[in-house]
Amino acid sequence: VSRLSAHKLASLQSVTKLSPNKVQSLLYPFSELNAYLDRSVDTTQFQLFHPSVEDMIKAEKLFCSSPSHTIDYYISAERMDHIPALRQPEVCFIGRSNVGKSSLIKALFSLTPEVEVRVSKTPGHTKKMNFFRVGKAFTIVDMPGYGHRAPKDFVDMVEPYLYTRKNLVRTFLLVDGSVGLQKADLIALEMCEDIKRPYVILVTKIDKCGQGTLLTNLFNLQEVVKTQTSCCFPQPFLVSSLRFLGIYLLRCFISHLTGSIKLTNTSQS
Ligand SMILES: Nc1nc2c(ncn2[C@@H]2O[C@H](COP(=O)(O)OP(=O)(O)OP(=O)(O)O)[C@@H](O)[C@H]2O)c(=O)[nH]1
Numbered sequence: 001v002s003r004l005s006a007h008k009l010a011s012l013q014s015v016t017k018l019s020p021n022k023v024q025s026l027l028y029p030f031s032e033l034n035a036y037l038d039r040s041v042d043t044t045q046f047q048l049f050h051p052s053v054e055d056m057i058k059a060e061k062l063f064c065s066s067p068s069h070t071i072d073y074y075i076s077a078e079r080m081d082h083i084p085a086l087r088q089p090e091v092c093f094i095g096r097s098n099v100g101k102s103s104l105i106k107a108l109f110s111l112t113p114e115v116e117v118r119v120s121k122t123p124g125h126t127k128k129m130n131f132f133r134v135g136k137a138f139t140i141v142d143m144p145g146y147g148h149r150a151p152k153d154f155v156d157m158v159e160p161y162l163y164t165r166k167n168l169v170r171t172f173l174l175v176d177g178s179v180g181l182q183k184a185d186l187i188a189l190e191m192c193e194d195i196k197r198p199y200v201i202l203v204t205k206i207d208k209c210g211q212g213t214l215l216t217n218l219f220n221l222q223e224v225v226k227t228q229t230s231c232c233f234p235q236p237f238l239v240s241s242l243r244f245l246g247i248y249l250l251r252c253f254i255s256h257l258t259g260s261i262k263l264t265n266t267s268q269s
């Protein structure tokens, strides 16, 4: 998928011109996997947050910049005490180096290409905590990864942030869906459990492997979540920044978590 065609998928309006099947898998990526599953498999956990398209449209508006709702890069910080206190609810993205944190934030902000989010093939690219403001609604924080250069960076800046940041409403822990859970991911899960604040797992790069591999990795992950966690949201969110899968759903979930939209009654959460 070229950059241009990916950008064409940035908004729901452009998406709805596609075939219904394609729309379904872009908006609700789990539906594509669901088709492969036996009916006896309980999939409720995968669809706890299942908003309507109208709700996704509401959320999408928040990701569009306007004179009264500016979306911009705010600051970078190497240490917790370099970050000003903010009143807006905040969400942050953590995960191994190269798992796709910056790419995902870039995809979320694809409707405001003037907001520069830097991504790289080289692990360890993001070296500071980068704050992006979405009007007065919320702040999104891109973190350096662990695994490469870490734990030093991570222990010095990210952990204190996760423990003490007052306005942090949700942490998104990214795991690479094409390779499954790694040792470093399990350490991160444990850390999130120690912190005891709510977090959500995002499964990235779902375009990069076959459906069979993805399902195996996903069910393995679900087992770990079920047996070893208590602060983790039971629904993993599937995303591909490259193909825009799950981006609209994630925009809606972030808008919902930060209290920026009110879901219609038909949506569950
Ligand atoms: N196939 C595929 N590749 C992706 C996807 N998301 C990111 N990548 C690739 O993965 C590499 C790393 O992406 P980044 O977004 O910079 O990763 P990061 O987690 O921010 O990495 P650090 O900043 O080093 O911690 C880049 O080469 C991206 O193009 C995806 O959804 N699908």
Ligand SMILES: [Mg+2]
Pocket: 101, 102, 103, 118, 119, 125, 126, 142, 143, 144, 145
């Ligand atoms: Mg990065």
